[in-house]
Amino acid sequence: MSGLFLYEQPIIPKGFSFPNSYVELAKNGLIDNLEPWLLLYNDMATSLSYYGSMLLKYKEHCLIPFAVASDQSGIFNDGYVVLACFDGNDHSGNPKVYFHDYGYNEQYPDWDKRYHLNNFDEWLKLAKEESAQYKAERAESE
DSSP: OTTOOOOOTTTSOTTOOOOHHHHHHHHHTOOOOOTTEEEGGGOHHHHHHHHHHHHHHOTTSOEEEEEEEOOTTSTTGGGOOEEEEEETTOOSSSOOEEEEETTOOSOOOOTTTSOEESSHHHHHHHHHHHHHHHHHHHHHHO
8 A cells, every 4th residue: 555654663662563453444444434534554754743742741651543533523522632642652553552642631540541442353342333423423413
């Protein structure tokens, strides 16, 4: 696939690897429209911009963004951007998925108590459910 961007060394932490299901999805492009979610593997500039933002925000815990939900209509998350990020400190090959919500103004809980999904496959299932709900709500409001 032309334009495929997966972070590489030295950008990502040593020992981190992407889940196989994410890499296969990126290489084969076998994903339906997940609106409002957009996978970042086709956009190097946006990927690097959000990654830099996460490095500045979370100096003690590396988050590697792989998807962004952005909905200016406000149907999803009141219009605030949400990032889905791999846990860059996880060297298992099947890292947890954390979220960064640009609309959240409270103090974030410590990493052990912070909401997460166990892996990319769980995230993909949730993203598909959220996408179906989002599309239904958007159709109702039109």
